Amino acid sequence: MSELLTVGFSIRHALSFSELIFKRQLQDLRHINSQLRLGVTVSQAFEPYIDDQICLQLQLAEEHGQLSQSLGQISRLLATADQRQQKIRRLLRYPAMLLMLLVVIITGLQLIVFPQVQDLAGTSQSTHHWLWWGIGGIVIGLIGFVSVLQLKQQPILQRVEQLSRLPIIGGVMRTYYGYYFLAAYTILISSGLEMQEILRTLQRAKKTTLLHQLSTKLATQLAAGEPLMTALMRYRFMPAELQIILAAGQTKATMAQELTALTELYYQRLMAQLERLMAWIQPIAFLVIAGMILGTYVSLFLPMYHMIGGLG
Numbered sequence: 001m002s003e004l005l006t007v008g009f010s011i012r013h014a015l016s017f018s019e020l021i022f023k024r025q026l027q028d029l030r031h032i033n034s035q036l037r038l039g040v041t042v043s044q045a046f047e048p049y050i051d052d053q054i055c056l057q058l059q060l061a062e063e064h065g066q067l068s069q070s071l072g073q074i075s076r077l078l079a080t081a082d083q084r085q086q087k088i089r090r091l092l093r094y095p096a097m098l099l100m101l102l103v104v105i106i107t108g109l110q111l112i113v114f115p116q117v118q119d120l121a122g123t124s125q126s127t128h129h130w131l132w133w134g135i136g137g138i139v140i141g142l143i144g145f146v147s148v149l150q151l152k153q154q155p156i157l158q159r160v161e162q163l164s165r166l167p168i169i170g171g172v173m174r175t176y177y178g179y180y181f182l183a184a185y186t187i188l189i190s191s192g193l194e195m196q197e198i199l200r201t202l203q204r205a206k207k208t209t210l211l212h213q214l215s216t217k218l219a220t221q222l223a224a225g226e227p228l229m230t231a232l233m234r235y236r237f238m239p240a241e242l243q244i245i246l247a248a249g250q251t252k253a254t255m256a257q258e259l260t261a262l263t264e265l266y267y268q269r270l271m272a273q274l275e276r277l278m279a280w281i282q283p284i285a286f287l288v289i290a291g292m293i294l295g296t297y298v299s300l301f302l303p304m305y306h307m308i309g310g311l312g
Contacts, residue, residue: 002071011067012036042067050074053156056209057184060201064191073183076267084274088281095285102289106296157213157235164236172273177210177237179266184211185242186263190256195228239266 004014015033019026028049035045043059050058054074061070151159163173188198199222202215214235221231229246232238245258 002068002075005068005071011042052206052209053180053211054078056205056211057180057187059205060184060187063201064187066187066190070183070187073263073267080271080274084278087278091278091281092285095282095289098289099285099292102292102296106292109296155213156208156210157217160210160237161235169277170236172270172277174237175266175270175273178239179263179270180210181214181237182239182242182259182263182266186256186259189252189259192252195222 001011001014001018004017005011009017012033015029015036019029019033022029032045032049036042041059042062043055046058047055054077057070057074058067061067151162154162160173160177164170164177166173184202185198188201193201199215199219202211203219205212205215207213218228218231221234222228229243233240233243239262241262242259245255245262248255250258
């Protein structure tokens with residue numbers, strides 16, 4: 001859609017042309033096209049297929065005449081997310097095969113070899129240690145599952161702030177939501193809106209969206225007399241460079257140009273951080289497997305060591 005609009009297609013022509021190319025999505029494309037013929041807006045037609053955050057960005061772009069540019073940013077993010085998922089699956093494929101093989105070997109050792117070694121050593125002290133490891137793993141898994149559920153139930157602004165504080169993925173989360181905020185803010189600044197108009201525009205969005213909750217908080221803080229810069233910098237995902245651009249006091253056109261460049265910079269920064277994060281996936285997986293192998297060897301040879309020591 002983004003590429004077709006860039007070369008001069010209309011929305012309906014782009015969708016009709018897409019129906020000829022994307023046969024797997026033909027039913028969805030026809031539904032979207034039929035909605036547009038009924039007079040539904042582009043953001044409303046796409047709403048069943050995208051999340052609230054992307055839908056809001058699409059709605060803002062549609063209202064302020066930057067649909068093609070916003071579609072390009074959205075499609076780039078979605079394509080990046082899909083490529084990242086495929087790369088993660090490729091990175092984990094070999095460790096997953098090793099892990100399954102290791103589980104089979106450990107199970108065989110536990111059922112066949114360990115009982116015989118323990119009988120020879122005359123000890124049954126370590127019989128239940130694998131059970132305790134299993135119980136500990138289940139408890140840790142349940143704690144993690146409950147924590148994720150609690151995190152999902154929180155308002156998105158609070159959830160983003162908590163994710164931004166995490167030690168490993170916090171940097172990526174800050175950059176991603178900083179990019180998301182810059183993309184939406186650039187659209188509104190390019191339309192010539194002042195801050196109060198921007199806040200009123202964002203407050204009309206769905207209450208579940210990040211920008212609605214952020215604009216509501218900012219409006220309250222500004223009404224209490226807090227400076228804009230101070231209110232913005234309360235949030236960990238807010239780009240620090242934004243403070244410099246807003247403090248320069250330049251025209252809306254110049255500010256929009258600089259914000260566009262900063263948005264692109266944040267996208268490149270996000271891609272670099274994701275690549276660095278994914279580079280750790282395989283080493284961590286292999287460390288886990290190595291730990292399991294080491295634990296298996298210790299469990300196998302420790303009784304034998306005690307048996308040899310007893311014979312001496």
